[in-house]
Amino acid sequence: MAVDEGSISKAATRLHMAQSAVSRRLAELERHVRQPLLERSAEGVQPTVAGKMFCAKADAAVTAFDDAMRTDMHRVRALRVGYAWSAAGVYTSEILRRWQEVNPDVMVRLKRVDDPAGGLTSGLSDVAIMRTHAQRRNLREELLVMEPRVVAVPAGSALAGRGKICLPDLADYPLVINSFSGTTNLELWQEGRQPVVAVEVDTIDDWQSYIAAGVGIGVTPASTAWMHPHAEISYLPVPDAPPVPVYLVWASNNRHPALHSFIQLARNVVAEVAE
Structure with a gap:
């Protein structure tokens, strides 16, 4: 709940509990798993890596319980x-x-x-x-298929007007990398002619936000342009980049x-x- 709301106080309100009670429950849970689950700041809370894993497993457990309690067991979930x-x-x-x-x-x-x-x-x-x-x-x-790559650039940049671009031409631009679930790393470029990593992110939403803001560019499977269009990002083919396998x-x-x-x-x- 605190993760969804981004705030312990808001989570307490939704749960109709005192904030102190929610904080105690959270502290007990963190002691039980022996690691912090939330990062706290003036802006609120966000999950740690351990917190993300815990939330995923907790969601799976709730789903499994709901499946077990279904009355329409003759239907396939x-x-x-x-x-x-x-x-x-x-x-x-x-x-x-x-x-x-x-x-x-x-x-x-x-x-x-x-x-x-x-x-x-x-x-x-x-x-x-x-x-x-x-x-x-x-x-x-x-x-399933081999997928070509494209480069994502800010829509107002000089690169956006090009029909396509090659990997060596991108080495002079800072790179936004999703180091958690992305498919791009510096090994795409030859050693000594590699871009600088501007920022590493965990989600595609953050990846797009940094690119749209002009912090850097991103190399990604072509499906990103189809699945996640963005008004402030242009996608260009990178014909010399190795394709990405989809499994x-x-x-x-x-x-x-x-x-x-x-x-x-x-x-x-x-x-x-x-x-």
Whole structure:
């Protein structure tokens, strides 16, 4: 609640509790997990990295409890598809539309999670759309498509008027990097001819805010321009940048009855659109 409100006092108001009582509960919880869950400042509170992980796991636990208490157990619960960045890009709408036509009784619920694993490790998703390799043994992955890269620049900058731009030309501009769930790092450029990192962020919202403000530029999969258009940002092709793999990833022990049907349908949609 405090994370949602950005304030302990506002959380106390929503919970109809005294602020001191909420603070005590929070302190007890932090002692139990042995690490701080919130960062406090004059502007309010925001979750620490440990806090984000705790919230994700707590949400998953509540979801699991709600599933267990459902009275309509004969119905299949929604298939949760997590993603950290841009879902399946231009294929997203067609996948969802086709699924609804073929499987109207099973909902597919997209969920953006600020987590490189798309909510898989925290139990928030059944299958994730990821742009990095799965790093755990119990996760299975399938390559869905290779995605070109674009550069995001402030709409009023000199770069915005160009039709395309190459990686070496970007080395002179400061870079905004999502170090938590992004796909870009300095290894894209040759050593000795690399841009300076202006700022590292954790979410795509912060990434766009810094670019729109002129703090730096960002290199990203092309789906970002489709999934997250921004009035103050222009996206330009970067033809010499290596493409980004897009994977479907799931836990090997996931038993959702619609999981493999969804994977097959997504595979078919991508293949048909590519033809």
